Amino acid sequence: MTSSAVHPTQARPAPPARPSWPDATGHFGVFGGRFVPEALIAALDELTEAYEAMRVDPAFIAEFAALQRDYTGRPSPVTEVPRFAEHAGGARVLLKREDLNHTGSHKINNVLGQALLTRRIGKKRVIAETGAGQHGVATATAAALMGLSCTVYMGEEDTRRQALNVARMRLLGAEVVPVTTGSRTLKDAINEAFRDWVTNVEETNYVFGTVAGPHPFPAMVRDFQRVIGDEARAQVLEREGRLPDAVLACVGGGSNAIGIFTAFVPDDGVRLVGLEAGGDGVETGRHAATITGGAPGVLHGARSYLLQDDNGQTIESHSISAGLDYPGVGPEHSFLHDIGRAEYHPVTDAEAMEAFALLCRTEGIIPAIESAHALAGTLRLGRELGPDALLLVNLSGRGDKDVETASRWFGLGDRDEVDPGPGMDTDQQPTEGAVTSGDAVPGHEAGESA
Amino acid sequence: MSLLAERIAAARAEGRAALIAYLPVGYPDVDTSIEAMVAAIEGGADALEVGVPYSDPGMEGPVIQEAMDVAVRAGVGLRHVLPAVRAVAAAGGVPVVMSYWNPIERYGVDRFADDLAAAGGAGAITPDLIPDEAGAWIAASDRTGLDRVFLVAPSSTDARLAATVAASRGFVYAASTMGVTGTRTTVSTAAGELVARTRTVAGDLPICVGLGVSNGDQAAEVAGFADGVIVGSAYVREMLDGRGAEGVRALSAELADGVRRAGVRA
Numbered sequence: 001m002t003s004s005a006v007h008p009t010q011a012r013p014a015p016p017a018r019p020s021w022p023d024a025t026g027h028f029g030v031f032g033g034r035f036v037p038e039a040l041i042a043a044l045d046e047l048t049e050a051y052e053a054m055r056v057d058p059a060f061i062a063e064f065a066a067l068q069r070d071y072t073g074r075p076s077p078v079t080e081v082p083r084f085a086e087h088a089g090g091a092r093v094l095l096k097r098e099d100l101n102h103t104g105s106h107k108i109n110n111v112l113g114q115a116l117l118t119r120r121i122g123k124k125r126v127i128a129e130t131g132a133g134q135h136g137v138a139t140a141t142a143a144a145l146m147g148l149s150c151t152v153y154m155g156e157e158d159t160r161r162q163a164l165n166v167a168r169m170r171l172l173g174a175e176v177v178p179v180t181t182g183s184r185t186l187k188d189a190i191n192e193a194f195r196d197w198v199t200n201v202e203e204t205n206y207v208f209g210t211v212a213g214p215h216p217f218p219a220m221v222r223d224f225q226r227v228i229g230d231e232a233r234a235q236v237l238e239r240e241g242r243l244p245d246a247v248l249a250c251v252g253g254g255s256n257a258i259g260i261f262t263a264f265v266p267d268d269g270v271r272l273v274g275l276e277a278g279g280d281g282v283e284t285g286r287h288a289a290t291i292t293g294g295a296p297g298v299l300h301g302a303r304s305y306l307l308q309d310d311n312g313q314t315i316e317s318h319s320i321s322a323g324l325d326y327p328g329v330g331p332e333h334s335f336l337h338d339i340g341r342a343e344y345h346p347v348t349d350a351e352a353m354e355a356f357a358l359l360c361r362t363e364g365i366i367p368a369i370e371s372a373h374a375l376a377g378t379l380r381l382g383r384e385l386g387p388d389a390l391l392l393v394n395l396s397g398r399g400d401k402d403v404e405t406a407s408r409w410f411g412l413g414d415r416d417e418v419d420p421g422p423g424m425d426t427d428q429q430p431t432e433g434a435v436t437s438g439d440a441v442p443g444h445e446a447g448e449s450a
Numbered sequence: 451m452s453l454l455a456e457r458i459a460a461a462r463a464e465g466r467a468a469l470i471a472y473l474p475v476g477y478p479d480v481d482t483s484i485e486a487m488v489a490a491i492e493g494g495a496d497a498l499e500v501g502v503p504y505s506d507p508g509m510e511g512p513v514i515q516e517a518m519d520v521a522v523r524a525g526v527g528l529r530h531v532l533p534a535v536r537a538v539a540a541a542g543g544v545p546v547v548m549s550y551w552n553p554i555e556r557y558g559v560d561r562f563a564d565d566l567a568a569a570g571g572a573g574a575i576t577p578d579l580i581p582d583e584a585g586a587w588i589a590a591s592d593r594t595g596l597d598r599v600f601l602v603a604p605s606s607t608d609a610r611l612a613a614t615v616a617a618s619r620g621f622v623y624a625a626s627t628m629g630v631t632g633t634r635t636t637v638s639t640a641a642g643e644l645v646a647r648t649r650t651v652a653g654d655l656p657i658c659v660g661l662g663v664s665n666g667d668q669a670a671e672v673a674g675f676a677d678g679v680i681v682g683s684a685y686v687r688e689m690l691d692g693r694g695a696e697g698v699r700a701l702s703a704e705l706a707d708g709v710r711r712a713g714v715r716a
Contacts, residue, residue, distance in 0.1 A: 025582065033582075033583050034580060034582065034583060035551055035578050035579060035580075035583060036508070036578055036580070037508065037509045037577055037578055037601060037603070037625070038580055038600070038601045038602055038603045038605075038606055038610070038614065038625070039601075039603035039604070039605055039606075039625055039628055039629075040605075041580060041603075041605070041606070041610060042603075042605035042606065042607060042610075043605070181515055181519070182505065182506070182519065187506065188506075191506050191507075191508050194508045195508065195509075195511075195629075195630045198508075198509070198628060198629060198630065199628060199629040199630065201605065201628060202628075297552045297555060297556060298551050298552040298555060298578075299506060299552065300506070300508075301578075306552075308552065308556060310527070310556070311522075311525070311526075311527025311528060311529075311553060311556065312504075312527070312528070312552040312553035312554070312555065312556030312557065313503075313504065313505040313522055313527065313553070314505040314506055314552075
């Protein structure tokens with residue numbers, strides 16, 4: 001990889017242009033489309049039609065904007081993190097603070113849009129899948145706000161990893177259904193949600209959480225999430241007078257990444273870098289790096305890259321991050337990868353957790369473990385590009401939900417006794433040296449990846 | 451000529467609807483599942499849907515999911531379907547593959563069509579492939595003369611019914627209810643309505659009804675308005691409960707009696 005030779009300093013704020021993809025039937029090149037039972041086509045057509053009418057309706061635009069401002073707290077700020085950036089080759093690092101949104105992640109951006117759409121098509125019940133629980137919490141929140149009944153499907157494994165979010169959803173009045181089929185994670189929760197939808201489609205809308213699934217979800221969720229990049233592009237231009245050299249985001253299904261990438265897609269000088277969950281390492285087979293380690297196929301209603309075996313069976317993914325633990329990826333990412341507009345690299349659990357600790361210690365921000373993958377990629381890319389580089393990172397969520405996982409990772413207490421308090425200052429936990437040294441990710445040479 | 455349409459026409463000539471059984475290959479293991487498929491034919495089924503195990507079967511209820519899960523974990527895949535197809539054909543049944551799309555795409559659409567045709571298979575039913583996305587499969591099945599069965603549902607618009615029927619060969623699969631596979635105590639009223647709507651655009655294409663039929667009485671009821679009756683979860687239940695090939699044979703006999711009770715559709 002080479003650093004970009006030209007800073008696109010002449011770029012000016014542009015009104016958001018909608019990408020020319022997907023086509024009318026939901027295809028991003030060869031990716032996307034609709035691979036679902038015929039029984040769901042009528043509902044998908046209804047959603048598509050209602051959404052296309054709604055997105056240009058001034059009343060909707062005004063209501064959506066008001067909710068984003070008054071309820072979510074948009075625009076989210078951009079924060080420079082110089083102490084963190086010292087570990088990133090001296091590059092300057094700006095965080096887009098989606099962690100500060102109401103409910104704690106970017107997921108609220110999408111669910112408010114889809115909840116308004118649900119109301120518009122006259123349905124009273126919403127269902128959702130969730131991995132880390134952030135989309136489930138956001139959907140339960142929007143359902144409470146708009147008086148909709150809400151059922152959230154969550155893999156049984158994830159209900160254990162993210163017990164806090166299960167409790168939040170229940171407090172918000174949602175029914176949480178633990179899914180016990182297959183790998184008991186996000187992919188199986190999606191299967192169960194589709195089964196619910198096909199059975200109850202007359203009164204139920206499926207509020208899909210990411211830029212995957214059948215048309216219109218990838219395009220619709222992108223449109224609802226692109227506010228991240230639209231804001232960030234203007235914010236960076238205003239404070240720096242130039243665009244960033246690279247925009248980085250973690251990629252599971254890929255909604256926060258598409259959200260921050262979309263505004264920058266036309267800016268050829270800006271590298272778009274997606275960080276996939278490398279788990280134990282892509283070479284071990286225990287990972288969730290779909291584009292890095294997968295092949296094109298069909299899963300959950302769309303053609304995209306996916307982790308699959310020779311029989312075409314989906315391979316169970318592995319990641320410390322429940323929100324990235326998904327063997328598929330949104331079709332627009334597959335498309336951006338294949339046309340060479342975006343690049344995708346894996347980050348291991350260990351690298352992500354080092355970056356997680358580093359942001360906690362240097363900046364006083366506890367990131368979601370998902371977002372920590374983007375931070376790890378930033379450390380690498382900063383070292384590659386050096387002190388002149390300006391990097392924009394989507395801090396897609398906050399880490400409150402991950403306190404137990406992180407405490408266990410760092411040996412700060414056992415499952416029943418999560419009290420990281422003074423332990424954070426002792427030298428008993430393993431990354432102390434790395435975090436306080438000048439090199440937080442030993443063993444990863446500049447330019448190796450990212 | 452379509453193997454499936456021929457067999458359904460032969461049933462009609464006997465004054466009855468056709469009986470189409472479903473069993474996934476690989477539950478509890480490949481050999482036992484093939485024995486059960488042969489027993490289903492010997493017991494009176496006309497055709498057999500040879501199910502391809504898949505890790506993410508979005509249209510299946512818990513019974514078929516459970517059997518598929520065992521088969522998937524044992525590494526059973528599309529290549530194990532070919533011996534099952536040959537065995538069903540040898541037993542005098544018409545074998546048709548039932549597969550979610552990704553296993554076929556991974557195997558290679560053209561390779562699948564060639565191998566299936568060579569094994570004596572009639573064609574394939576593709577529950578998550580709509581004609582809109584089926585260009586490669588339509589070309590491959592035309593080239594090899596295989597049947598391709600698409601699904602219609604109670605929610606299908608008239609325009610989609612017409613397009614789906616036009617793309618189908620062998621028969622069109624009418625999914626009788628909005629929902630997943632599984633036994634139900636009654637046949638949905640939507641089934642008759644859907645068949646009637648489909649009939650207006652189907653011409654000579656047979657219409658077979660699936661989802662929720664599990665016993666002889668329900669088979670008789672559906673046979674009163676459809677050209678074929680598709681039974682899946684009830685067969686798989688026999689396997690899950692350990693009654694094996696003999697249970698499957700007895701179920702076929704009960705269902706075959708059912709499709710004869712209704713008398714031929716006018």
